[in-house]
Amino acid sequence: MSNQTFLYHPKISEVLRNINKVMIGKDEEALLSVVALLAKGHVLLEDVPGVGKTMLVRTLAKSLDCDFKRIQFTPDLLPSDVTGVSIYNPKTLEFEFRPGPILGNIVLADEINRTSPKTQSSLLEGMEETNITVDGEAVPLQRPFFVMATQNPIEYEGTYPLPEAQLDRFLLKLKMGYPTDKQEMEMLARTSGSHPIHEVEAVITRDELIELQHQVEEVYVDSTVHRYIVDLVTGTRKHEGVYLGVSPRGSIALMKAAKAYAFIKDRDYVLPDDVKFLAANVLSHRIILTSETKFEGTTAEDIVSDILSDIVVPVQRNVSE
Structure with a gap:
């Protein structure tokens, strides 16, 4: 990452350098997390315990x-523990809203999923x-608002898996x-003293982040790229x-x-390769496989990979625009 950050938007490079100080060998995961942040989306991190999700x-x-x-989800957590609760104040004779962590x-x-x-749902x-x-009253959330949720895929007893919807x-x-042996050796060396996360400092303010999100919305997407996206999505609906x-x-x-990724790469337009790079992480968890496919051991990621290999990547812009 440190050798490639010059390819990125300057502010995003600073964020990725920060993450690289703490996380080893997770360049792509860090980059994709920032993509979701700038796109005003949210991220689900699913993996075994201890690999660095939190x-x-x-x-x-x-x-x-x-x-x-931070919300630590437990079986006895109530919706009001997430959203907040109105408490009666005997001095003012009125209910006061105590905001929750959301x-x-x-x-x-x-x-x-615990x-x-x-x-x-809250x-x-x-x-x-x-x-x-x-x-019964709608309470607007702060801007920006970004959720990163984690879940453990191996311990299903006492858990409530998220429905597809x-x-x-x-x-x-x-x-x-898991990291490679070399990465794990470096991890041990870095954390033998003070943990590197304590040295991380903020490099983007709240207002700067909102402005970056606005700039992402202005990134241009050609109709040929729209066509490519629709072809990929249609492919998931027709796959046997x-x-x-x-x-x-x-x-x-x-x-x-794709618009957020193009912006991070310091471009004001989307390339088909941007879509191709992101497709598996954006589409795989939105696909429900048939029972036969699951039995064969085929994953949603495999399906997306098949579709990507079958559909021709557009190489020419629509000149009629």
Whole structure:
């Protein structure tokens, strides 16, 4: 990463350098997390314990001068523990709203699959609607609002897996993976003294982040790229191994992610290769496989890879525009 950050937008390079100080061998995961942040989306991190999911979120949050909140999801967590609650004040004879952690800018939803669907929904409503409902009243969330949720895929006892309709609320789904031997050796060396996360300082203010998100919205997408996105998404709906393909929300998510990635690469236009790079992380968790496909051991990522190899990447801009 340190040899490639000159390719990126200057402010984003600073964030990625911060993450690189703490995380070793997670360049792509860090980059994709920033893509979701700039695209006003959210990230689901799924992997085994101890591979750095929470550390990635904490480092990204420390790089931003924003309000960071953490929610540790447990089976007994209530929706009001997430959204906040109105408490009666006997002095003023009125109810006062005590905001919950969801009213932060950067929210870490740790082990989201360990809490009940009712409590999960209180977070997912905010992710989709940019407001929450408290005592029947809509409460707007702060800007920016960015959720990174983690879940453990191996311990299913006492967990509540997110339904496919809820998974669709996440712009990207990432897996961390184990480090190589060399990376793990470097990790031990870095953490033998003070943990490097304590040296991370904010490099982007709240207002700067909002402005960067606005600039991402202005990135140009040619109709040929629109066509490529639609072809990829349509491919998931027609694939024989897929029971339910990607919805139109997935098409929009892929376009938004591509615009953010192009902006990070310091371009004001999207290339088809941007879409191709992001497709697996944006589309895979939105696909429901048939029982036969699951039995054969084929994954959603394999399906997306097949579709990418079958569809020709456009190489010429639509000159009629």
